[in-house]
Amino acid sequence: MSSPVIGNSTLANINGAAAQSSTTGVDSGSELNDRFMTLLVTQLKNQDPTSPMENSDMTAQLAQINTVSGIEKLNDSLSAITDQIDAGQALQATALIGQGVMVPGNRILVGSSDGTDGVVTTPIGVELDGAVEDLQIDIRGASGEIIDSFSTGPLSAGVHSFTWDGKLADGSSAAIDGTYTASLTGTVGDDTYAPTALNYALVNGVIQGANGAQLDLGYAQDPVALSEVRQIL
Incomplete structure (x- = not known):
């Protein structure tokens, strides 16, 4: 019909x-x-x-x-x-305001230690999808040159954080107020790969935008979503 x-x-x-x-x-x-x-x-x-x-x-x-x-x-x-x-x-x-967090990034900041001539550095971290037999961490200067290196040995899957002592390969101290970067290389058998690097940031505040709440990490790093936080220190 x-x-x-x-x-x-x-x-x-x-x-x-x-x-x-x-x-x-x-x-x-x-x-x-x-x-x-x-x-x-x-x-x-x-x-x-x-x-x-x-x-x-x-x-x-x-x-x-x-x-x-x-x-x-x-x-x-x-x-x-x-x-x-x-x-x-x-x-x-x-609840994270005023706390330190590890988020994706490879930046290391260097400052002076109160009351001493030494230096302090912000932590560097890694997020591993699987276990590695060794993790090589190369610290690089402003021009990308390697100024120091160290290995962590075997690591399990997950998030790990480390602290660089702020010493250059020749034994001298890194420049105060300097910014350095870290390159990470994981080794599994005969294979190597670059895992996700993490850097330290201090949460200064919270920004509420169209994409939800984001953490204000200061001028040195763009705001990140809460889901980007891998570790709270």
Whole structure:
């Protein structure tokens, strides 16, 4: 059976209402339901009396109305859950203010030790997907040259952190307030690879943006998401 024909004037009225609604924003579920019901009633009024709409056709259109309403309710529920997750992450992030964390990066900062002529350095870390027989750590200067190296020996999978003593290969101390980088090389059998390097950062605050809560790590490093924290020191 062919579908009932809706007159041009009726279609114009419905489309006109839709166009007017689109200028004010996205239709709500109740507005969409009203438009569906208007269309259904219009079809019933304009159907051929000798060939009325079958029950299956009406059931299908009513099912469409319920589907639209259900999708809107689902979207509202997901939006509420997302808001709760964002709020929970922001609360967790604020607990890290003032604490040191290990996040992806390879930077090492050097400072002076209070009351001594020695130096202190920020930790360097690694995130291993699997165990390694050895991990080689090369400390590099501003020009990329290797100024010191050391090995850790065997390490299991997971996150590990280390501290460079701030000594150069010739025994002298690294420059105060200098910035260095670390290159990591893991060894497994005859194979070598570059695992994920981690560096230390101090959490100064929390930034709430479109992508959720992010940790403010100061001028030396871009903000990172809470999920980027690999270790809390």
